[in-house]
Amino acid sequence: MKLLLTSSGIRNQSIADALVELLGKPIAESSALFVPTGIYPFPGGAGMAWEAMAGESRSRLCGLGWKSLGVLELTALPSIQEKSWVPMVRETDALLVWGGDVLYLYHWMRKSGLADLLPSLTDTVYVGVSAGSIVLTPHNCDAEFDLGFVPEGSEMAQEADQGLGLVDFTLYPHLDHPDMPDTSLANIENWAAGIPAPTYAIDDDTAIKVADGTVEVVSEGNWRLFNA
Secondary structure (H helix, E strand, O other), rough: OOOEOOOOOOHHHHHHHHHHHOOOHHHHOEEEEOOOOHHOOOOOOOHHHHHHHOOOOOOOOOOOOOOOEEEEEEHHHHHHHHHHHHHHHHHHOOOEEEOOOOOHHHHHHHHHHHHHHHHOOOOOOEEEEEEHHHHHOOOOOOOOHHHOOOOOOHHHHHHOOOOOOOOOOOEEEEOOOOOHHHOHHHHHHHHHHOOOEEEEEEEOEEEEEEOOOEEEEEOOOOOEEEOO
């Protein structure tokens, strides 16, 4: 699988160019499925999901001019047959995975079966935004924050610090965001010191591109790598 793990979506030309390179063709000739699931636990999540799907979000994921665009709602998948959605996922060029609560997204990625399917999607481009990026890593940097949005004592809460581990590094998005005090460089460095894996701290103008096992930073902003 080819990955474009972003902090805040397709925010500049460098990240847009990286997406096209991974697709191997123009966006206008590519199909995509949008996964809004992670945003629902947040207050106003339904409205934020609509904004993203309508292309009103600054991430620009759904407003890039795709040849075709559909919605893949993970909470619906366990109640329908795999033949109704697995072929569609296999055939799409890009999976656009929105942000929100990492715990909730992790839970439904596993329960829906999408987590098991992802490693076999060798030609698909996975585009993550914030939580959609963090969930692929081994460790959830937002665990303490996310616990405030899931039922106490639930299965989701017990999985707080976990990610899918489909990459061998961790990711801390929104570096130095003015509205997120926990994303200061000092705080991220302190968190990374306790993690047994390299940690990329990236701001909203930065993405991590992964193709054929090669990890590349794409940035018009700021980022740091903290080694384990």
